[in-house]
Amino acid sequence: MTRPYAEVIGDPIAQSKSPLIHNFWLGKLGIDAEYRSRRVSALAAADYFTQVRADADWLGCNVTMPLKGLVGGEIDRIDRSAAKISAINTVVREGDVLAGYNSDGAGFLEPFEGRFDDDRRRTACLMGTGGAARSIAIALLEAEFNLTVLGRSQQRAADFALSIGAPLEIRPGAIGDPLIDPALLVNTTSLGMAGQPDLPVSLDSLGPDAIVYDIVYSPLETPLLAAARQRGLATIDGLQMLVGQAAVAFEKFFGVQAPRQHDAELRERLVA
Incomplete structure (x- = not known):
């Protein structure tokens, strides 16, 4: 006997925490799916999408590297936000249609509820100009943040601004250039990830109310977050974005909201 399922696809894929997250929620809700x-x-x-179109049990998939920018030609409809980002991380069967979405922006913004109600504090400095930076930049602009982007070269900065399709303050140069006291500092680069060099940035110019957000979640406490905590700054780690974007996909796959009242238990499992 078969049962409905969703999945995450990519190469490599063994490191993905998505199965743990989604199966945890399915178990809490008692849903007979996997x-x-x-x-x-x-x-x-x-070939993958040809196969799953014919599989009545397949509900959809999350898409990770190196496929995020490659699956658009295999599906029938692309959500506006995913088209603007030029990256799809969620594909959902909707009747006879395969629809593509990107949940990065919603997952990134989720921890901010109530933190930036004062418009004067909607200033952000984004470090990086890759695919993750693009989706996060668009989310911040749509949330009416004044945004500064630090890149590694003039060309990368110019290409990034063009891909966003909105006016930005771009500061090409070293990622670790002095900052300008933003209310929110975001690292979207791989610097600080396990096996990568530390992010060479000084936090000296940040005010006491600044928030430092690192989307890296391996390790969970990156050198950037450790430095921020030593200064007494509020921090947001990569697991919060990971769980937030998973919750968006979960509802699309299984038709119910993720049971977020169990987030503390889920987090314990994710860091075990």
Whole structure:
């Protein structure tokens, strides 16, 4: 007997925490479904979507590297936000249609509820100009933040501004250039991730009410977050974005809201 399922696809895929998150929620809700992981290379993406279209139990998939920018040609409809970002991380079966979404922006913004009600504090400095930075920049602009972006070169900064399609203050140069006292500092680079160099940035110019957000979640406490906490600054780690974007996808796959009242228990499992 088969049962409905969703899954995460990418290459590599063994490191994904998505199965733990989604299956935890399914268990709490008593839903007879499952969430899997499947290794799918860039060359195999077309065959994958041909196969799952014919699988009545398949509800959809999350898409990770290197497939985020490659699956658009395999599906029938792309949500406006995903089209603007040019990256899809969630594909959902909607009747006979495969629809593509991007939940990065919603997951990123989730921890901010009530923190930036004062418009004067809606200033953010974003470090990085990659795919994650693009989705986060768009989310911040749509949330009416004044945004400064630090990149590594003039060309990357120019390409990034063009891809966003909105006016930004771009400051090309070293990622670790002095900052300008933003209310929110965000690292979207891989610097500080396990096996990568630390992020070379000074926090000296940040005010006491600033928030430091690092989307890296391995390790959970990056050198950037450790430095921020030593200064007594509020911090947000990458697990909060990961769980937030998973909750958006969960509702699309299974038709119910994720049971977020169990977030503390889920977090314990994720960091175990």
